[in-house]
Amino acid sequence: MRRRDDVSELVETACGDGPGLRKARAVARLISLVEADSPALREVAQALAGRTGRAHVVGLTGSPGVGKSTSTSALVTALRARGRTVGVLAVDPSSPFSGGALLGDRVRMGEHATDPGVMIRSMASRGHLGGLAAAAPQALRVLDAAGCDVIVVETVGVGQSEVEIAGLADTSLVLLAPGMGDGIQAAKAGILEIGDLFCVNKADRDGATTTRRELRAMLSLSPRPEGAWKPPIVLTVATSGTGVDELVERIDEHRAHLESSGQGRQRRLARARREIEAIALGEVSRRFGHLSGDSRLEGLAADVLGGRTDPYRAADIVLDQI
Amino acid sequence: MRRRDDVSELVETACGDGPGLRKARAVARLISLVEADSPALREVAQALAGRTGRAHVVGLTGSPGVGKSTSTSALVTALRARGRTVGVLAVDPSSPFSGGALLGDRVRMGEHATDPGVMIRSMASRGHLGGLAAAAPQALRVLDAAGCDVIVVETVGVGQSEVEIAGLADTSLVLLAPGMGDGIQAAKAGILEIGDLFCVNKADRDGATTTRRELRAMLSLSPRPEGAWKPPIVLTVATSGTGVDELVERIDEHRAHLESSGQGRQRRLARARREIEAIALGEVSRRFGHLSGDSRLEGLAADVLGGRTDPYRAADIVLDQI
Numbered sequence: 268m269r270r271r272d273d274v275s276e277l278v279e280t281a282c283g284d285g286p287g288l289r290k291a292r293a294v295a296r297l298i299s300l301v302e303a304d305s306p307a308l309r310e311v312a313q314a315l316a317g318r319t320g321r322a323h324v325v326g327l328t329g330s331p332g333v334g335k336s337t338s339t340s341a342l343v344t345a346l347r348a349r350g351r352t353v354g355v356l357a358v359d360p361s362s363p364f365s366g367g368a369l370l371g372d373r374v375r376m377g378e379h380a381t382d383p384g385v386m387i388r389s390m391a392s393r394g395h396l397g398g399l400a401a402a403a404p405q406a407l408r409v410l411d412a413a414g415c416d417v418i419v420v421e422t423v424g425v426g427q428s429e430v431e432i433a434g435l436a437d438t439s440l441v442l443l444a445p446g447m448g449d450g451i452q453a454a455k456a457g458i459l460e461i462g463d464l465f466c467v468n469k470a471d472r473d474g475a476t477t478t479r480r481e482l483r484a485m486l487s488l489s490p491r492p493e494g495a496w497k498p499p500i501v502l503t504v505a506t507s508g509t510g511v512d513e514l515v516e517r518i519d520e521h522r523a524h525l526e527s528s529g530q531g532r533q534r535r536l537a538r539a540r541r542e543i544e545a546i547a548l549g550e551v552s553r554r555f556g557h558l559s560g561d562s563r564l565e566g567l568a569a570d571v572l573g574g575r576t577d578p579y580r581a582a583d584i585v586l587d588q589i
Numbered sequence: 590m591r592r593r594d595d596v597s598e599l600v601e602t603a604c605g606d607g608p609g610l611r612k613a614r615a616v617a618r619l620i621s622l623v624e625a626d627s628p629a630l631r632e633v634a635q636a637l638a639g640r641t642g643r644a645h646v647v648g649l650t651g652s653p654g655v656g657k658s659t660s661t662s663a664l665v666t667a668l669r670a671r672g673r674t675v676g677v678l679a680v681d682p683s684s685p686f687s688g689g690a691l692l693g694d695r696v697r698m699g700e701h702a703t704d705p706g707v708m709i710r711s712m713a714s715r716g717h718l719g720g721l722a723a724a725a726p727q728a729l730r731v732l733d734a735a736g737c738d739v740i741v742v743e744t745v746g747v748g749q750s751e752v753e754i755a756g757l758a759d760t761s762l763v764l765l766a767p768g769m770g771d772g773i774q775a776a777k778a779g780i781l782e783i784g785d786l787f788c789v790n791k792a793d794r795d796g797a798t799t800t801r802r803e804l805r806a807m808l809s810l811s812p813r814p815e816g817a818w819k820p821p822i823v824l825t826v827a828t829s830g831t832g833v834d835e836l837v838e839r840i841d842e843h844r845a846h847l848e849s850s851g852q853g854r855q856r857r858l859a860r861a862r863r864e865i866e867a868i869a870l871g872e873v874s875r876r877f878g879h880l881s882g883d884s885r886l887e888g889l890a891a892d893v894l895g896g897r898t899d900p901y902r903a904a905d906i907v908l909d910q911i
Binding site: 308309312313315316317318319320330331404405532535536537539540542543544546547548550551552555564565567568569571572574575576577578579580581582585586 | 630631634635637638639640641642652653726727854857858859861862864865866868869870872873874877886887889890891893894896897898899900901902903904907908
């Protein structure tokens with residue numbers, strides 16, 4: 268049972284107070300296990316149970332080009348200046364933290380690379396339905412158990428799966444940049460509803476205050492109940508760090524609001540529920556995967572193509588089989 | 590059994606040669622039924638079996654701002670000039686065809702609004718996991734059965750679910766615009782692999798030929814087997830229609846290649862298989878939905894939160910229940 272021993276040892280090292288490099292390696296290894304959906308995944312989850320729940324998860328999302336990576340980096344700097352340990356999980360095909368060989372601008376996060384108080388990890392948003400939805404929460408658990416005070420999850424603000432990942436956050440931070448109609452784009456993409464905090468980045472450009480005004484007007488259109496959180500709008504210039512301290516203060520205020528209102532526990536419960544569902548769906552999906560070379564499924568597909576049956580009847584038959 | 594009668598009547602009207610307006614209304618109604626995931630969905634699918642398989646599905650995808658809507662409109666014009674009937678399915682939160690009250694620029698497709706040979710439909714990309722993945726193929730089936738020669742599916746090129754929708758296409762057309770690093774963005778987003786055809790739109794701007802060169806270089810990096818389709822790159826200015834005739838020719842060439850190589854049937858089979866899987870997963874997801882008020886699931890979520898169990902064990906229990 269060597270592998271089992273390895274996992275508990277890794278978890279001990281990852282959650283312990285040992286030397287930074289050993290700890291970082293253990294964290295990285297655990298996330299890899301989780302990401303690869305390896306058989307060790309369950310063991311990791313089991314070993315982490317009871318060790319998580321301390322970290323505050325900040326979801327950072329926005330359209331391509333608004334400055335997500337730079338903002339994440341600036342946020343990390345500001346949090347580190349306050350002595351907090353930070354985890355970064357980047358789920359974004361266009362992020363400099365994700366992907367492989369093509370990434371020249373990874374250097375932007377370079378300043379944090381040697382800081383043992385910062386753990387950075389990227390995940391690809393491609394792959395099978397439900398795959399990322401199942402893996403991302405587990406990666407969060409690893410970073411949480413490893414002692415991160417704050418975890419920033421960076422996702423691109425377009426696409427269903429990304430919005431679902433954003434749903435993992437305690438505090439959802441939506442990034443915008445000045446520009447005509449950006450607020451309208453936000454409304455269309457449905458990110459107005461998910462934002463606990465809005466940030467107009469690149470605020471040194473023309474139109475930043477206009478974007479803030481538009482956004483405020485649009486937010487006022489959706490009435491909120493008495494005593495509910497009113498999403499603040501912060502102007503930042505992430506490249507120079509301007510406004511980032513205010514951003515951290517607003518995040519802390521939102522965290523305090525979550526705790527005092529009891530909403531924090533509600534969100535975490537909802538998250539656990541979605542996590543369970545995603546894992547179960549992933550398992551069903553995997554059983555389909557086992558069917559993929561199966562001649563019965565091939566035959567059903569040919570029947571649908573030939574008009575001999577419809578896809579719903581075919582799906583019923585498949586469900587009966589698994 | 591009044592509803593059943595309605596569905597077969599709707600299908601007859603939608604697939605018939607009757608007056609344009611009546612037919613268009615029937616098509617719209619059927620897609621609404623399919624989209625709403627109503628109980629009639631199965632009846633619609635059943636009634637359509639055997640009536641589909643004629644349309645050529647063109648997936649049109651690209652980042653926000655490359656001119657997807659304008660290109661779709663120009664493509665429709667060029668196809669109509671050749672006497673073909675065209676369906677448009679827009680799956681894009683930022684598309685002028687989708688969404689509701691916020692859309693001022695729907696006028697761009699206005700020229701086709703009164704043409705009975707064009708059927709346009711938009712679908713929101715938000716919603717539950719698997720929801721769109723199940724509904725979009727059914728909407729395609731309706732348009733196919735209604736006699737569309739070509740169906741253009743417009744999706745935004747970011748996000749897992751959109752890439753999956755793009756996977757519905759016979760011919761995947763990837764749109765880019767001139768601009769530094771756009772090719773690299775494409776490579777990162779994984780759209781190089783899915784493109785059967787590339788289109789550099791806004792080719793009257795600086796850098797169009799550079800973008801084409803970069804793209805060509807990047808495409809040459811992934812070796813293709815002997816006799817395989819080599820994705821062409823077309824330069825267009827969709828606003829003026831420049832290059833759009835060439836685009837249609839390339840689409841037709843790809844269609845011919847699919848038929849002669851047997852790849853067309855392979856793709857349609859794979860599509861049917863994925864369709865069956867998406868429906869089955871949607872059904873499992875629905876069963877979870879029924880559990881959502883269930884105290885057992887709530888209890889499991891609380892156990893995960895309290896560290897008394899891990900999400901994988903909880904998922905096992907849930908799967909046993911449904």
